[in-house]
Amino acid sequence: MTRKSTAKTIKCPQCGKPSEWSQDNSNRPFCSERCRMIDLGAWASEEYQIPVDKSEDEYSTGLDEDERRFTPVRH
Numbered sequence: 001m002t003r004k005s006t007a008k009t010i011k012c013p014q015c016g017k018p019s020e021w022s023q024d025n026s027n028r029p030f031c032s033e034r035c036r037m038i039d040l041g042a043w044a045s046e047e048y049q050i051p052v053d054k055s056e057d058e059y060s061t062g063l064d065e066d067e068r069r070f071t072p073v074r075h
């Protein structure tokens with residue numbers, strides 16, 4: 001099995017068409033500038049809404065100090 005892959009081809013997130021993932025393609029991961037602009041526009045509009053949870057600021061480690069088990073050290 002021989003591999004002849006000069007450029008990686010990915011799926012355009014916007015239209016789903018195969019798009020070339022190369023340095024030539026400045027619109028990657030999109031196939032064209034049009035798709036890129038469409039995506040940018042979609043982000044600007046309310047189509048994509050990122051839920052921002054501002055109520056929970058504290059980090060949950062899932063492990064409290066008390067729950068840590070100290071291994072007995074033998075002298």
Ligand SMILES: [Zn+2]
Nearest residue numbers: 012015031035
């Ligand atoms: Zn596209």
